Amino acid sequence: MSSSYGQNYRFTIFGQSHSAAVGVVIEGVLAGERIDAEALQRFLDRRAPGRSELATARKEADVPEFVSGLKDGVTCGAPLAVLLRNTDARSADYAPFAHTPRPGHADYTASVKYRGHQDAAGGGHFSGRLTAPLCVAGGIALQLLQREGIRVFARLQAVGGVWDTCELTEPVSEKNFPVVDEEAGRWMRERILMARSAGDSVGGVVECRVDGLPAGLGDPIFDGMENRIAAAVFGIPAVKGLEFGEGFRLAEMSGSEANDPFILEGERVSTRSNNCGGILGGITDGMPLVFRAAFKPTPSISVPQDTVDLEKRCETAITVSGRHDPCVALRAVPVVEAAAAAAVYDALLEERKNRRMEWN
Amino acid sequence: MSSSYGQNYRFTIFGQSHSAAVGVVIEGVLAGERIDAEALQRFLDRRAPGRSELATARKEADVPEFVSGLKDGVTCGAPLAVLLRNTDARSADYAPFAHTPRPGHADYTASVKYRGHQDAAGGGHFSGRLTAPLCVAGGIALQLLQREGIRVFARLQAVGGVWDTCELTEPVSEKNFPVVDEEAGRWMRERILMARSAGDSVGGVVECRVDGLPAGLGDPIFDGMENRIAAAVFGIPAVKGLEFGEGFRLAEMSGSEANDPFILEGERVSTRSNNCGGILGGITDGMPLVFRAAFKPTPSISVPQDTVDLEKRCETAITVSGRHDPCVALRAVPVVEAAAAAAVYDALLEERKNRRMEWN
Amino acid sequence: MSSSYGQNYRFTIFGQSHSAAVGVVIEGVLAGERIDAEALQRFLDRRAPGRSELATARKEADVPEFVSGLKDGVTCGAPLAVLLRNTDARSADYAPFAHTPRPGHADYTASVKYRGHQDAAGGGHFSGRLTAPLCVAGGIALQLLQREGIRVFARLQAVGGVWDTCELTEPVSEKNFPVVDEEAGRWMRERILMARSAGDSVGGVVECRVDGLPAGLGDPIFDGMENRIAAAVFGIPAVKGLEFGEGFRLAEMSGSEANDPFILEGERVSTRSNNCGGILGGITDGMPLVFRAAFKPTPSISVPQDTVDLEKRCETAITVSGRHDPCVALRAVPVVEAAAAAAVYDALLEERKNRRMEWN
Amino acid sequence: MSSSYGQNYRFTIFGQSHSAAVGVVIEGVLAGERIDAEALQRFLDRRAPGRSELATARKEADVPEFVSGLKDGVTCGAPLAVLLRNTDARSADYAPFAHTPRPGHADYTASVKYRGHQDAAGGGHFSGRLTAPLCVAGGIALQLLQREGIRVFARLQAVGGVWDTCELTEPVSEKNFPVVDEEAGRWMRERILMARSAGDSVGGVVECRVDGLPAGLGDPIFDGMENRIAAAVFGIPAVKGLEFGEGFRLAEMSGSEANDPFILEGERVSTRSNNCGGILGGITDGMPLVFRAAFKPTPSISVPQDTVDLEKRCETAITVSGRHDPCVALRAVPVVEAAAAAAVYDALLEERKNRRMEWN
DSSP, X not given: OOOEEOSSSEEEEEOOTTSSEEEEEEEOOOTTOBOOHHHHHHHHHHHOSSSSTTSOOOOOOOOOEEEESEETTEEOSSOEEEEEEOOSOXXXXXXXXXXXXXXXXXXXXXXXXTTTOSOOGGGGGGSGGGHHHHHHHHHHHHHHHHTTTOXXXXXXXXXXXXXXXXXXXXXXXXXXXXXSSHHHHHHHHHHHHHHHHTTOOBOEEEEEEEEXXXXXXXXXXXXXXXHHHHHHHTTSTTEEEEEETXXXXXXXXXXXXXXXXXXEETTEEEESXXXXXXXXXXXXXXXXXXXXXXXXXXXXXXXXXXXXXXXXXXXXXXXXXXXXXXXHHHHHHHHHHHHHHHHHXXXXXXXXXXXXXXXX | OOOEEOSSSEEEEEOOTTSSEEEEEEEOOOTTOBOOHHXXXXXXXXXXXXSSTTSOOXXXXXXXXXXXXXXXXXXXXXXXXXXXXXXXXXXXXXGGGGSSOOTTSSHHHHHHHTTTOSOOGGGGGXXXXXXXXXXXXXXXXXXXXXXXXXXXEEEEEEETTEEOOSOOOSOOTTSXXXXXXXXXXXXXXXXXXXXXXXXXXXXXXXXXXXXXXXXXXXXXXXXXXXXXXXXXXXXXXXXXXEEETTGGXXXXXXXXXXXXXXXXXXXXXXXXXXXXXTEETTEEOSXXXXXXXXXXXXXXXXSOEEEEXXXXXXXXXXXXXXXXXXXXHHHTHHHHHXXXXXXXXXXXXXXXXXXXXXXX | OOOEEOSSSEEEEEOOTTSSEEEEEEEOOOTTOBOOHHHHHHHHHHHOSSSSTTSOOOOXXXXXXXXXXXXXXXXXXXXXXXXXXXXXXXXXXXXXXXXXXXXXXXHHHHHHHTTTOSOOGGGGGGSGGGHHHHHHHHHHHHHHHHTTTOEEEEEEEEETTEEOOSOOOSOOTTSSSXXXXXXXXXXXXXXXXXXXXXXXXXXXXXXXEEESOOTTOSOSGGGSHHHHHHHHHTTSTTEEEEEETTGGGGGGSBHHHHSOOEEEETTEEEESOOTTTTXXXXXXXXXXXXXXXXXXXXXXXXXXXXXXXXXXXXXXXEOOOSOOOSOHHHHHHHHHHHHHHHHHHHHHHHHHTTSXXXXX | OOOEEOSSSXXXXXXXXXXXXXXXXXXXXXXXXXXOHHHHHHHHHHHOSSSSTTSOOOOOOOOOEEEESEETTEEOSSOEEEEEEOOSXXXXXXXXXXXXXXXXXXXXXXXXXXXXXXXXXXXXXXXXXXXXXXXXXXXXXXXXXXXXXXXXXXXXXXXXXXXXXXXXXXXXXXXXXXXXXXXXXXXXXXXXXXXXXXXXXXXXXXXXXXXXXXXXXXXXXXXXXXXXXXXXXXXXXXXEEEEETTGGGGGGSXXXXXXXXXXXXXXXXXXXXXXXXXXXXXEEOSSOEEXXXXXXXXXXXXXXXXXXXXXXXXXXXXXXXXXXXXXXXXXXXXXXXXXXXXXXXXXXXXXXXXXXXXOO
């Protein structure tokens, strides 16, 4: 355990890279919510493989199959169970790695944990493929949040040291390459193609912003917005760093620089700057919630790498062929949105408990 | 909710800065474990206020009072309840802030969330004072981990842009100023005193390392070691960033640089580098687990700051006097150890379920 | 929420009576466990409908489809996702009840809770059909328990006031009619057929016994074996009562009658009687764990019943035709075993955390 | 684990019979709720020992000490921590039972579970003393429910086979002996005194009723009202049976007798009978929620009993002197109310999540 997330909007992700399907079961969706199937499909398509020269060639339709929880496209209060079929799995590609773990992957740690019984093909349950059902859970949360006036949107902010330095204020998901500054985007693209042609890969940073949040979401100490988002975002493979607002830069500042002064915007309390990323004491302050996730480079690279043979107990070298993304951060942009949406929606349901209501 | 952490080593933190006491209730400690009271006190003393010119002048004995769960100093299987009395609280210091929220603090967000009913004095439940019971829970976990051959230790790695660039390989907690490179330490100290004399504060970075971990701890997707540690560490006030291994630097690397090649050290599988911070796929690989937390500067500063008067609905300015740490990161070093220890011990108990055992 | 059970062996049940499938996702199964598909199928067949004149005529193959978590029939450590297709659903049968709730069913309460959005067909998520995936989760737990020397078996103990007064000491699941005293069984059968021919139904009692338990399973206060089993067994539709050991009869006894004296059986501590049903202070004492669940009569009956029209807001009457069990307790026998097995296995995994282990 | 209850109104009970104090930490109470200290004290006094010849002579003030979570008697949103000091503990009374477990008690099972490290004095964490903090958590829930128009009240329904056959429609807590039919009450009293003078004890049944519930509380399958109440009520020591509505009697009925026909009472949907105890499909139907808990006789009796000496591994006999209730069911009446209130309030908070709200 555990492939489950959430206390109120609670879901469990299942499946392996090469199992019959991957999927998710979701509890806690209110009854009477229409799921916009087209919007969900468009969202899933942003993550889906095989759509571009910058992504893996594995081709999956990723059409969600609702097994339960819907009646005429509307939630009925019962858990939602959703499947995404695995159709283009090539397990043979992975046979060589059964005893020679790929550096940077979970092959070795999974083989220790599961004493050799793990499903090694394609990374099994540790595969990036499992971000597809996360996008189903998050994509539904996105729709539900939108109905409350809350928008979640992310962008690729950096690739291998190339940064998009423009501020993210509006969604860029309509774009082919999800950046604000298109010039920077061209350089990032170049960087990815360069890595690809070298049989190598490159890391990146995804920035995410949540707009329209009321003040007061999030809970003290271990259920602050930072904790909640971290618990979801570190569930995305390859994420190794996370910061809120100015994050690590705050560690270099003085208090007089870092503190965000309160101001009035008409009747509304606001802050002049947003160094805290919209979160104070774990609770939203009504400003945009902003965070950044650091992705390591795709560990699958086709240059030779040193490893060990777990059976023969000797050192050896491998080359990982197969089909891989040269930069996971790129396709991770909607995945980060999904993780954020799930975390925010869960906090929003939590907050409802704090409001007295009239029974009738 | 929620001031609770953990699934197996589960604890709930209670108290406000100026309540009669702060404390913690812990479930899941095995029966028959001796709690070393002296070692625990030494650990708490590292965090306790009023010990140095670099820390707040608030003076608290912080002697843990075990209300339950112990019999002759040994755990009896029942929950541990521990109190730490608040003796040096000066609520009058906080009266002015009831309606003029201090920038950078939870005053405003708590007042929205609790509709004016929050205990504002000293930051209430959002105060750094609540890290004392966290240190009780973590300090006990540290002892239990030590008995399994696992050591958790942290250092102050940076203050306001001054970095300790030496590698952390051994505990530095015996030192007066917890750094590896003492020259860097002197500069950091200088930086803190400078902030203090300016009525200002400064941010910092704490690095933590866990040695002696077996491979195989941690669980897939949402219960990976990163998720578990993040859920605990973001429970420390002022933490705004977290990274594992090379963290954000991985986003600038290529895969061939970032991947840690597997090697054999005698019979033992190891890695040549440790860019991943000892975690692959959320699971420990047997190398040291390494992470860094970014702390924002103490928000309490005595220079004038802009804020709003929530009652009169007008803009105004305040000066925060009271007694404060000029750099929370310094006293946070043992707190980060405590959070890490709690997370690691929780994962270790989880792993026990995966081992078949003999009943008798 | 919540259709989830368990802390260690954790599963979520999904599906409605007439959705594409019902199913279950299970977390916490150890890697390396072979699932005996034939044994599981035999177990599911005991619950499956359409097998006898005493049960509903709805015909479902109930062949579990493992979507994930298995590799060559052996668990790989990832969550198990299992589907059971719904093939013989006749939603038209239920159209009349959309606004005229059937007495004794969840039609009315679900319509209030879900504000009219519930999936009313066949009782939706409240249908007895959902006990099929519970039997998958429990049937797997049964196999895992068996490998630890623990047996779980139940019998039909009473139907409409007719009791099987013989003691349950061995499984009766091989029998066509799961009772100990076959003479009593014939009377029960008669009672069921009588109800059926009258278009009526009848209640019953199922008794369950768990053999081979070590002493020491279960936890204090809210996680005692009684709490754990109750939380699972009340998840079976129609259960309205539950008692452990002598249960309600203990309320009529004196302490000197009720207390079970400790004795030695060779080296082993045992008790002379077992009035407590093998549980003291919530913890197993090494004797057989015994409990009884009371099932109300199937609420679906074909005699006319008074109800209200929720749309027209007037009183009216209905007759429930459709296909129904005249006595749900009969087919519930394996379901009770499943619920008990899940609860016991969850407690067993919990107990593993209390045993120190050697890492290697 | 686990001495914790609840998902929304979540509390952890701590303490042993002879520890410095027993207590409870509660999360999830809304901010701004005034705790009526006098009403809470009156409620605790109903459970407190040493008040009558029918109860143990142990004398405890049971005045709750609020360590945190309150500001001027009003909840501030932070966890409530409450202590009840143990002042009249006589551990010496229990020394003889360290190795000769008392029949019917948790002495033996706790010694197995905790490998001899349990706090045996007074039953430790398994003592009825732990129902005092449960009454704090439940007593607060009672006040919060009352503000929503919901009343929870119980009565002693049977003692050793003597039944109060009158219906419970109004609270009887003002009475000295909490029964409806005072004639029956006199017989019960007689039965208890008889047991007491014989150095014996006697079991009983407590019935509880919740009035004013809206329809729609409770959740499907494992979070139905029955599951929620069972999970709390089996947390009370000595409870061995539980039934809802007509409970075990439903197992003897036909469907046409058992089903509660729906009727209209003015505009309101109601049922003609209430055999289901106000719960259909786990969800409240707006009728009174009714359940009954069976209590075994107090296991502590002063007549000689057979047991074993765990050290010498031989059979022996003991006499339990000490101070004990001759009938735990009597003092358990408010405890059952407390458990029910906690469960109902938790379900009510859960339901709030299902109602869309306006942010402002």
